[in-house]
Amino acid sequence: MDYRELSTPALTIDLDVLERNLDRMARLGRDQGVGLRPHTKTHKTPEVARMQLERGAVGLSVAKVGEAEVMTEAGLDDILVAYPVFGEEKLRRLAQLARMRRLLVSLDDEATAQELSRAAGAQGSTVGVLVEFDAGFHRCGLPPGPACVDLARKIQKLPGLQFRGLMSYFGSVWGTEEARRQEAEQVAERLGQALAAFREAGMPVEIVSGGSTPSAEFAHRIPGLTEIRPGTYVYHDLNTYYQGACRLEDCAARVVTTVVSTAVPGRAIIDAGSKTFSSDTLRAGPGAGHGYVIEAPDAPLIKLNEEHGHLDVTKSLHPFRVGEVLTVIPNHVCTCVNMHDEVFLLRDEQVVASWRVAARGKTR
């Protein structure tokens, strides 16, 4: 079936583009001399995670315990929960998973470590722990230096926990290549401070995890980094395009949508709104608009209601008509995928299969 025959709105993935993106990042990791532990938050799909592991990824990253469960249920292993999980029910599930799988968790607080230790003790499991430091992005993480060593020492003393190294969040700079290079220098300096403190304390740091899709090519500029966690590169989106991290033809995920109204002059309304694309704004490039219409780039998607997308067609040469199928590259593919129960897979514009987005909505 041609993708234009899909019931709309539908999210499609071009398999050739996906495979090319996977190959390229696998190669980039090898070239940069770092392990690849891709973040599954983008695809939330065990099938893609398996393709990543088959291409040499050292493991997987997730944010939530529910995502880790989906991946382990699919038989996958070596998962970093790159999130300071807190709460008895979630930590119990995490400790249960650690009985069957190699599991790492990042955290930045003694209370979290204590709760995790208690949960691991109750399950008789061991969980590897990475101490999160703040690489300058002011989200989570201790200041790089003695505070990290202090927490690592406490972790070493807690039963069921094993201190394995450091983790940080960086690589979200929405700017030029030069801005990303400067970011890499800042991260390198702060990681250097953290590592110096551990050296001084005589504590080995086995793993240092950090990085994203746009920052991946700068990994070699951050001495001590052992693995990176890019996510978006599998499908790419308008944000990574405008960041210069991909070409438009590397965007594997597209929303197939139908024009449902042209009654209002200057507008064409499509059957995809914020409940199909998500409301995430464009963080780079023009910084406005909700997607790129392949068939009519001169018709900006200026507004989303929940189920309506508003194309401004006043300056478009395209003759819009009700019933016409359009394809749109979303601003932010990670939140877009999370709106969909399934994605449809294309080869040469033909729908060849579908995947369930098995970890969609796993917020816990």
Next chain:
Amino acid sequence: MDYRELSTPALTIDLDVLERNLDRMARLGRDQGVGLRPHTKTHKTPEVARMQLERGAVGLSVAKVGEAEVMTEAGLDDILVAYPVFGEEKLRRLAQLARMRRLLVSLDDEATAQELSRAAGAQGSTVGVLVEFDAGFHRCGLPPGPACVDLARKIQKLPGLQFRGLMSYFGSVWGTEEARRQEAEQVAERLGQALAAFREAGMPVEIVSGGSTPSAEFAHRIPGLTEIRPGTYVYHDLNTYYQGACRLEDCAARVVTTVVSTAVPGRAIIDAGSKTFSSDTLRAGPGAGHGYVIEAPDAPLIKLNEEHGHLDVTKSLHPFRVGEVLTVIPNHVCTCVNMHDEVFLLRDEQVVASWRVAARGKTR
């Protein structure tokens, strides 16, 4: 179980508040002399739809065929698909539903009417049709006047379709009460033009459907309006609060979340981000921020990543600590509910049950 013991993030609904909101809108509809056909897009839950019908609603509104299916599978009837559905697969499902239930569809294009007629013919069913006119919000809808009559005449001639009246979208003004009053006047004028054209043509208009939560109290100012489609009023949110359409204590839906990091000075990070709240911005009031923290209104939720919420605690008197449970009123409850597979129901802060958000993600 106290709601603070829920695994987080979780979306809770206070049943007392919900029932009060339902009662109030049912009364408002009666007082305004219009039927209530609530839009189920907010709750996407048959249990709430049933409560609305039990309180005298004349029917239900949905945007998508999948939402209509969820409601009919739950045994509910008389559903307006307030959306110009286009596409063979969806229209077939719609026509199938029309064999079992009273169904209305709104549309504004002859091509849509023809496709719907074909689908109804194939299923041997009859679908009621409302012609959508543009009340001045420039989304869908024909200009009020002869164009509406022309389309209605074509619908009358198409087999399987029954022209029933008019529909319009309005009531999204994010301003003062005065702005909403002016909006009502504009809508009244445009509806008047549409109705005059039908009078002139000697065609009766049985149903005129329009309106929203913030505009509900102005329904009596729009002569000819027979029913309103408010959605948000069931749970309310920060947008309807800042529009003056409710009090803060009328917000029935709250995200229960845990503080997971306080390592970065001036920040507290909660375990709920855009995949829990949605990224919908605040459209009224301060126009910034992502939610209202009940326990610490002086700590604005300034930023969302996918799974992290950033509280700016620099000016807060609240002593944030990791593991602490907070409750947050979302900006836009319709898109927030759509992120969740289930909602937890509270009476006096105790979790008494849960509902599956059965129509969540039904984009087709």
